[in-house]
Amino acid sequence: MKQRSSIIGSVEALPHRVASHLSREIEGGDIIPGARLPTESQLADKFGVSRNVVREAIAQLRADGMIEARQGIGAFVMAPEQRTAIRIDREALKDQRNMEQLFELRSILETESATLAAARCASDDLDAINAALDRMGGEERWEDGSIEADLLFHRAIARATGNSYIYTFISFVCEQIRQSIHYARLTNPLHDLVEVNVAEHVRIYDELAAHDPQAAGEAMRRHIEGAAARVGVELTAKLNRGK
Amino acid sequence: MKQRSSIIGSVEALPHRVASHLSREIEGGDIIPGARLPTESQLADKFGVSRNVVREAIAQLRADGMIEARQGIGAFVMAPEQRTAIRIDREALKDQRNMEQLFELRSILETESATLAAARCASDDLDAINAALDRMGGEERWEDGSIEADLLFHRAIARATGNSYIYTFISFVCEQIRQSIHYARLTNPLHDLVEVNVAEHVRIYDELAAHDPQAAGEAMRRHIEGAAARVGVELTAKLNRGK
DNA sequence: ACTTGCGCAGTTGTAGGATGACCGTATGAT
């Protein structure tokens, strides 16, 4: 009794597929907050999987605070505001508009990250940032290596703020963007490899080393803007920050 | 054969307990990235639960990108940078230092949120913000109601930016702070009820209505600073923004 | 000696059924 026919088709694991399907139904508004989900048995039948699989799927959604299961009653979907986790749908990032918004958020975080880092960074922080810079301009010119070094650079700055949440959020956003770009490049190979602009990075580093928060933030803001443009994303409505 | 004795004691559901335990072991560095976890059967024995419970726990961690399971081999812990979800440990927020950092992040997000909202908000956005303002100053003076209205106010502004990610992130951070404060108040009842400063909110609204991004951002920054101080959090190192 | 193929043991993935705990409601006795 194995591998019965399933509605949804993909290569992913069954629980993940079920969770994604339910997640989309909830995000899409097909199931409004407060409403009760079908029973686990019904879902198992509907998706053509075992109840075990359904439970694992629900376990994921429950961990995110998207639904709440109460023994003896059922599972209910929660309001989107009280999620206990942030998760970004990679499918949604295929939409240019969403990618713009994510870049805008990144711009905000990174700009302030550079500002704070300039005011707080110690010498070992600068060393770490400089090391990433070397990897970028060094012999590691193969695409994935330079991109990796780029992420390292930004993470090192975020770490220099001394704020672990800033580090976490920036790492997360950058990683989402990176994976999305990487995926887009696979499906559309003519899209040229994203070359990192070393000059912009050096400029940022110099401002950080000079401990000039204002200038460092500004340099970072322009850099993110340029990075966005390089992957075809235009941050049209600029962030009107003090200049 | 039900409810056998367990190592870990709590009121939470079994899978959540196991997931938390594993999560802490990973975060704490007891299991380094790249290392392999014990088999599901071994974990089941160790925690005194069934393999099913272990699987649900692993399903949660897997959804966060904290571990990766490969059929026929085992489960491995991933590097903290490539998490697919952001989750904030509420326990950690009991530490004043962490709360300060989270408030600093909030200040960054909210300041820029107000700045963008001032530049972009339409009349219906202002209506929504104003509605929240009314609920705050209105008859709904009972504590939970006014706090709820406060969150509504900030979310309405975030929504007015037109950037769904900003909205999501701000909602998330605010909610984490709110729950943490709420919890702290339960354990330490002498800590007075947090009264929301209506005047500051009105000031923010006025600047938004005037479509003055610079002033709105500044008003918000001061407001968050004040809010932090009101719950005993001092944002010592200020954000050196253009003033 | 080297390669190739096969089988075996270990691990995760899935199925299915059984039982306990809990909730809401209907039923029946007072």
Added chain:
DNA sequence: ATCATACGGTCATCCTACAACTGCGCAAGT
């Protein structure tokens, strides 16, 4: 009419069995 009880539905947990996959060793063939 009120309250206690019984019952069905649902989630929570457990168990067992099997499929799919991996890695490794061993044996046969070259």
